[in-house]
Amino acid sequence: MPLPSEPLRRLGFLTIGLFDESDPGRGHESTLQLVELGERLGFDSVWLRHRHLQFGISSPVAVLAAATQRTRRIELGTAVIPLGWENPLRLAEDLATVDILSGGRLNPGVSVGPPMHFERVRDALYPDTAGAEDFGFTRVRRLLDLVAGKPATDFRGTEGIEAFSDRVQPHAPGLADRMWYGAGSLNSARQAAGNGMNLLVSSVVKAEESEDFGAVQLSHVRAFRERHPDGARARVSQGLVVVPTDSATPAQRAKYREYARARLPRTTAPQGPARLLFAPDLVGSSQEIAERLHEHPAFREIDEVAFALPFTFGHEDYVQILTDIATVLGPALGWHPATP
Numbered sequence: 001m002p003l004p005s006e007p008l009r010r011l012g013f014l015t016i017g018l019f020d021e022s023d024p025g026r027g028h029e030s031t032l033q034l035v036e037l038g039e040r041l042g043f044d045s046v047w048l049r050h051r052h053l054q055f056g057i058s059s060p061v062a063v064l065a066a067a068t069q070r071t072r073r074i075e076l077g078t079a080v081i082p083l084g085w086e087n088p089l090r091l092a093e094d095l096a097t098v099d100i101l102s103g104g105r106l107n108p109g110v111s112v113g114p115p116m117h118f119e120r121v122r123d124a125l126y127p128d129t130a131g132a133e134d135f136g137f138t139r140v141r142r143l144l145d146l147v148a149g150k151p152a153t154d155f156r157g158t159e160g161i162e163a164f165s166d167r168v169q170p171h172a173p174g175l176a177d178r179m180w181y182g183a184g185s186l187n188s189a190r191q192a193a194g195n196g197m198n199l200l201v202s203s204v205v206k207a208e209e210s211e212d213f214g215a216v217q218l219s220h221v222r223a224f225r226e227r228h229p230d231g232a233r234a235r236v237s238q239g240l241v242v243v244p245t246d247s248a249t250p251a252q253r254a255k256y257r258e259y260a261r262a263r264l265p266r267t268t269a270p271q272g273p274a275r276l277l278f279a280p281d282l283v284g285s286s287q288e289i290a291e292r293l294h295e296h297p298a299f300r301e302i303d304e305v306a307f308a309l310p311f312t313f314g315h316e317d318y319v320q321i322l323t324d325i326a327t328v329l330g331p332a333l334g335w336h337p338a339t340p
Helices: 024-041 060-068 088-102 118-125 138-148 186-194 213-227 250-267 286-294 315-332
Strands: 010-015 045-048 075-082 106-111 157-159 162-164 180-183 198-201 204-206 236-238 242-244 276-278 282-284 304-308
Touching: 010 024, 010 075, 010 315, 024 045, 024 060, 024 315, 045 060, 045 106, 060 075, 060 088, 075 088, 075 180, 088 106, 088 138, 180 186, 186 198, 186 213, 198 213, 204 213, 213 236, 213 276, 242 250, 242 286, 242 315, 250 276, 250 282, 250 315, 282 286, 286 315
Parallel strands: 010 045, 010 304, 045 075, 075 106, 106 180, 180 198, 198 236, 236 304, 242 282
Antiparallel strands: 157 162, 204 276
């Protein structure tokens, strides 16, 4: 079996935090329990997806604030916050607050572009300024500057009995070095590098220079590191849907394989006007998945991953998948669980 250049160093997982509209509390509690489980199993990080006007986590920063009080070690990330929905100054305040609560464990991942279905939400989101909003990378730059402690105003001092700061408070030292960008194109990978960010390579990419998913994802990794100040040491985390079946019941295995089978057609050719390529889901024993990962061109050049949990499974399924990832697949990839 071909081996990567070095063992897997950091293992994380990603969840959408699915919930039932009639009982959202149960779904959010399930997510928090999975975060706690991840810490017990030795995962290095957990990442929350972001979904607006859907039945997944709409406010990952708020959920991670709760997670800071139920964990002590595991790093807490977002993958990713779409900045088209956010005011960078307010978001910087929230991120800094949660980072302080976590003791410096927050890893915010962001992306840019117009909000999904912007024509449907623009009047609710930006009723007076929709036409003037800049949804490009300058929005990221604003956030990075504010997180780093650059001035948000030209006034610092006292008015009456109230003291005012000229930068976002609380200030979270080190948070600026833990900012990630979720890239699906060469340009976004290069933009992330030029701004000194870390890179989350997506399981959905644009078929720009190739129609081979692995080749496209590899090109993003290499383009990022070529332009990043840290070069080959620049941090990259790979995202793929991975479902080990080692301890799964026969019913679970059948469900998992049917899930992957139903989604396979979208992986065979670019989809839609944007020519999007989707990564195939990896379902099977940990040994089978490890072999496929070792053959993946992008995986061979990274030492961090955030494996995504499928969107539509139940809590008991996620417990089984996470347990197999941490106890069987991770070690097969050379990873060692974190210790308390």
